Amino acid sequence: xxxxxxxxxxxxxxxxxxxDLRRSGxxxxxxxxxxxxxxxxxxxxxxxxxxxxxGVPVLLVHPSGDxxxxxxRSRAYARATGAQLLEPAGGHRDPIDPTSEAWAAAVAxxxxx
Numbered sequence: 001x002x003x004x005x006x007x008x009x010x011x012x013x014x015x016x017x018x019x020d021l022r023r024s025g026x027x028x029x030x031x032x033x034x035x036x037x038x039x040x041x042x043x044x045x046x047x048x049x050x051x052x053x054x055g056v057p058v059l060l061v062h063p064s065g066d067x068x069x070x071x072x073r074s075r076a077y078a079r080a081t082g083a084q085l086l087e088p089a090g091g092h093r094d095p096i097d098p099t100s101e102a103w104a105a106a107v108a109x110x111x112x113x
Contacts, residue, residue: 011113013106014048014060015095016069019077021047049077058083059109061102063090084109 021028021043022036029035032042044050062074064087071087078085086109088094088101095102 009054009056011056011110012054012058013110014058014062014074014083015102015106016062016066016092017048017060017074017077018069019060020049020073022049023073049080053081053083057113059106060085061088061095061106062086063088063092063094063102065090066092068092 018024018028021032028047032039032046034042036043058081060074060078060083062069062071062085064071069092074085077083086102086105088105090100090102094100095106097103
């Protein structure tokens with residue numbers, strides 16, 4: 001952050017992602033390196049919700065039973081940016097389990113592109 005990061009991608013998949021840093025507590029401040037009032041420019045580029053749609057297709061795979069990051073945060077990001085949202089059954093770690101429905105959904109979507 002702060003060095004004009006550039007990402008080149010054709011598609012993006014978020015697996016039970018943090019989509020709103022403002023609602024992520026002190027860990028977000030550690031990630032960004034400062035509070036929102038101290039470094040608003042850093043927050044603007046680091047916070048997915050503030051940064052907005054990245055200009056490529058986005059899929060969020062967020063299990064409906066996620067007790068770690070509320071699925072409503074992915075719903076809000078999808079509404080704000082037009083990202084596609086899949087809510088398979090399961091919990092927070094399912095999207096990184098290669099045997100899960102969530103993983104299979106992410107792989108299938110990536111293979112379409």
